Amino acid sequence: MKELSDVAVCRITTAVLKGERRQAEVTVTFLGPTRMQALNRTHLGHDRTTDVIAFALPTPDGRLVGDIYVCRAVAATQAKALGVPLRQELVRLVVHGTLHVLGYDHPAGEGRTRSAMWQRQERYVRRLA
Numbered sequence: 001m002k003e004l005s006d007v008a009v010c011r012i013t014t015a016v017l018k019g020e021r022r023q024a025e026v027t028v029t030f031l032g033p034t035r036m037q038a039l040n041r042t043h044l045g046h047d048r049t050t051d052v053i054a055f056a057l058p059t060p061d062g063r064l065v066g067d068i069y070v071c072r073a074v075a076a077t078q079a080k081a082l083g084v085p086l087r088q089e090l091v092r093l094v095v096h097g098t099l100h101v102l103g104y105d106h107p108a109g110e111g112r113t114r115s116a117m118w119q120r121q122e123r124y125v126r127r128l129a
Contacts, residue, residue: 054100066101
C-alpha cells in the first residue's frame with residue numbers, strides 16, 4: 001500500500017517551497033532499509049538506517065536542486081512508536097527533507113524537537129497530513 005502518491009509528494013514539497021517563498025527542483029525517493037543504510041554510510045559516515053536524508057546542490061546558474069530519500073520502514077516504526085498514522089509520519093519526513101534542502105537545520109538530541117526548524121515543520125505537517 002502506498003500511503004503517499006506521487007501527486008501527494010509533489011503537493012507537499014510544493015506547499016513547503018511556496019510557504020518558504022523559495023524555488024527548488026526537488027526529487028523524493030523512497031528506499032528500503034538496506035539501501036538507506038548504505039546511503040547513510042557512504043555519504044554521511046553513519047552505518048545505520050535512518051528515516052530521511054536530504055542533499056542540496058546549488059547550481060552555477062543559481063538554481064537549487066535537492067534530493068530527498070525517505071525510508072518507509074523506519075517511518076513505519078516511528079509512526080507506531082509515536083501513535084500516529086504512517087501517512088502523517090511520511091508527510092513529516094518529506095517536509096523535513098524539503099526544509100533541509102532549503103538550508104534549515106536542527107540540533108541533534110533532545111533539542112531537535114524544540115528547534116525552530118522542528119516547529120516550522122510541524123506547522124506544515126498539521127496543514128498537509
